[in-house]
Amino acid sequence: MARRNHLNAILAIALALASYGFLKNAAHRTTASANPNARTEISRLAEEMQWKPGMAIADIGAGDGSYSFAAEKIVGPSGHVYATEIDAAKLATLRDEVAKQKLANVTIVESAADDTKLPTACCDAIFLRRVYHHITAPDPFDKNLLRTLKPGGRLAIIDFAPDNSLPPVEGVPANRGGHGIPQKIMIDELTAAGFHTEKTINHWSGNDYCVIFTKPGDKLK
Numbered sequence: 001m002a003r004r005n006h007l008n009a010i011l012a013i014a015l016a017l018a019s020y021g022f023l024k025n026a027a028h029r030t031t032a033s034a035n036p037n038a039r040t041e042i043s044r045l046a047e048e049m050q051w052k053p054g055m056a057i058a059d060i061g062a063g064d065g066s067y068s069f070a071a072e073k074i075v076g077p078s079g080h081v082y083a084t085e086i087d088a089a090k091l092a093t094l095r096d097e098v099a100k101q102k103l104a105n106v107t108i109v110e111s112a113a114d115d116t117k118l119p120t121a122c123c124d125a126i127f128l129r130r131v132y133h134h135i136t137a138p139d140p141f142d143k144n145l146l147r148t149l150k151p152g153g154r155l156a157i158i159d160f161a162p163d164n165s166l167p168p169v170e171g172v173p174a175n176r177g178g179h180g181i182p183q184k185i186m187i188d189e190l191t192a193a194g195f196h197t198e199k200t201i202n203h204w205s206g207n208d209y210c211v212i213f214t215k216p217g218d219k220l221k
Contacts, residue, residue, distance in 0.1 A: 038066035038067050038069075043070075045156060049127075054075065057080070057126070058084065058123045058127070058148065059081065060126060060145075064093065065098075069103075078105075081106045118148045124154075125149075127157075131159075154213065155215070156212045159181055161209075163178055163179050190213055194215070195214065196215075199212045
């Protein structure tokens with residue numbers, strides 16, 4: 001009886017360890033492909049912003065990296081993707097995924113509340129997806145976005161109107177009116193920083209809108 005109990009205990013431990021490994025692997029797979037719609041949305045964004053292989057793209061506030069990695073497929077090995085984040089845990093996950101996929105053309109950057117921390121004029125295009133309404137220092141940050149883009153480069157802001165059913169975002173300007181940002185306020189802030197509005201897409205996805213801006217000047221050769 002004692003031997004049987006001992007064997008049962010060993011079996012229970014083995015099953016627990018196996019289950020842990022399965023759940024851990026499942027969690028990793030979920031993280032790596034957290035948004036199955038990312039590739040479709042990025043393909044649409046690439047068309048609207050006229051991305052081409054070889055371009056340098058920045059995903060500001062990359063989160064789990066779904067959109068950064070989808071962008072990498074479009075610009076290809078000759079292009080480059082910068083994925084920026086503030087959150088330490090997300091940065092670690094992004095770096096692990098880049099190493100796992102052996103992506104030499106993806107750079108993970110730890111950004112700040114008022115600074116992309118990217119080189120000046122490094123990008124042909126920049127996008128922020130549901131990130132802009134979290135920006136706590138829009139004036140210096142918008143000027144920093146302008147600095148980061150090449151002359152003639154494009155910026156896309158995908159966001160949504162204030163939704164009071166969501167918890168408030170701490171530290172953002174009071175004129176947001178709730179969790180989200182009015183499209184006009186966002187446009188006014190970015191044009192004040194020096195951007196030109198190129199196009200507005202009011203029904204982007206769900207309740208999201210998309211506004212595409214350009215940085216004045218002739219494109220760098």
